[in-house]
Amino acid sequence: MAKNGNRNSSSTESPSPLLDVRDLVIEFRSRGETNLAVDGISFEVRKGETLAVVGESGSGKSVTAMSLTRLLPEEPVCRISGDILFEGRNLTRCSEREIRKFRGKEIAYIFQEPATSLNPVFTVGNQIAEAIKLHRPEVNDVEKEIIRSLDLVKIREPEKRFRDYPHQLSGGMQQRVMIAMALACHPKLLVADEPTTALDVTIQAQIMDLLRDLKQKLAMSIILITHNFGIVSGFADKVIVMFRGKIVEAGPTEEVLRNPQHAYTRALISCIPRMGVRQKRLTTIDYAELEKAGDQRLTENRNNGANTVE
Ligand SMILES: Nc1ncnc2c1ncn2[C@@H]1O[C@H](COP(=O)(O)OP(=O)(O)OP(=O)(O)O)[C@@H](O)[C@H]1O
Numbered sequence: 001m002a003k004n005g006n007r008n009s010s011s012t013e014s015p016s017p018l019l020d021v022r023d024l025v026i027e028f029r030s031r032g033e034t035n036l037a038v039d040g041i042s043f044e045v046r047k048g049e050t051l052a053v054v055g056e057s058g059s060g061k062s063v064t065a066m067s068l069t070r071l072l073p074e075e076p077v078c079r080i081s082g083d084i085l086f087e088g089r090n091l092t093r094c095s096e097r098e099i100r101k102f103r104g105k106e107i108a109y110i111f112q113e114p115a116t117s118l119n120p121v122f123t124v125g126n127q128i129a130e131a132i133k134l135h136r137p138e139v140n141d142v143e144k145e146i147i148r149s150l151d152l153v154k155i156r157e158p159e160k161r162f163r164d165y166p167h168q169l170s171g172g173m174q175q176r177v178m179i180a181m182a183l184a185c186h187p188k189l190l191v192a193d194e195p196t197t198a199l200d201v202t203i204q205a206q207i208m209d210l211l212r213d214l215k216q217k218l219a220m221s222i223i224l225i226t227h228n229f230g231i232v233s234g235f236a237d238k239v240i241v242m243f244r245g246k247i248v249e250a251g252p253t254e255e256v257l258r259n260p261q262h263a264y265t266r267a268l269i270s271c272i273p274r275m276g277v278r279q280k281r282l283t284t285i286d287y288a289e290l291e292k293a294g295d296q297r298l299t300e301n302r303n304n305g306a307n308t309v310e
């Protein structure tokens with residue numbers, strides 16, 4: 001266990017993390033009311049490491065990811081505090097102009113719905129070209145680079161497909177294009193926010209295989225956001241479990257899966273369907289119990305230092 005009651009990841013030992021988020025708080029304000037979406041979380045991602053962020057709907061996973069490159073509404077609607085250190089640079093102190101150099105270039109995103117993320121009136125080639133021209137002006141032969149990135153995500157006949165419009169592609173192909181677009185700028189950190197949720201099960205497996213393959217080939221860091229513990233095993237080095245804006249459990253993935261400490265983590269893990277195991281009824285989550293357990297655990301963590309994972 002680490003100093004704060006969380007379990008340490010031993011996957012890499014580089015001296016400083018690529019991303020170091022400290023005491024992040026995200027609040028939304030509307031009509032005089034405040035919604036505390038993220039409540040003082042800390043975590044880090046090292047070079048080449050994959051972090052899974054697991055939690056149910058509304059637990060604060062996406063807003064955490066979007067806060068990294070300031071993709072959330074501005075103040076007074078959304079107020080962010082804490083530190084977001086990327087290669088030692090504090091992104092919370094960057095100007096809007098400076099943050100644009102990180103957004104899409106150093107930190108790239110893949111979102112859940114490829115169909116709504118792609119622009120229907122431009123060819124996929126055009127859309128990838130946009131990203132390359134914006135972030136890698138040094139590239140002379142943009143077309144060759146587009147074909148290379150489509151090839152990287154295993155789209156067959158990329159020299160033909162780059163002239164296609166999004167509606168001409170299946171959901172799985174569209175998600176591959178989104179991944180190609182995100183990777184075309186050679187990001188150091190890829191944030192995949194529920195990248196397979198909108199796809200059917202066999203395509204989900206193909207996209208996860210592709211991401212696994214790319215992770216090894218490109219040695220980049222990944223944050224995988226999901227509510228499904230089932231896709232985390234064998235993919236992420238470490239995991240944080242979010243519940244109502246807080247981290248309730250954190251540690252190396254296989255350890256958390258083998259020996260979950262928090263009742264909410266146990267409830268999420270029990271939702272993973274297992275081959276050959278017949279469940280008589282679906283597991284339901286007892287929120288009153290979880291809140292009690294969560295508060296107790298978080299109090300312990302606070303007393304030990306911070307609500308954090310390293
Ligand atoms: N633009 C916004 N304005 C106001 N509140 C927001 C906004 N975006 C998110 N929130 C609120 O922040 C909280 C966390 O939302 P978030 O989208 O991070 O959840 P999530 O864990 O990603 O859920 P899901 O699994 O459904 O994607 C929710 O209460 C949500 O209503």
Ligand SMILES: [Mg+2]
Binds near residue numbers: 062
């Ligand atoms: Mg989300």
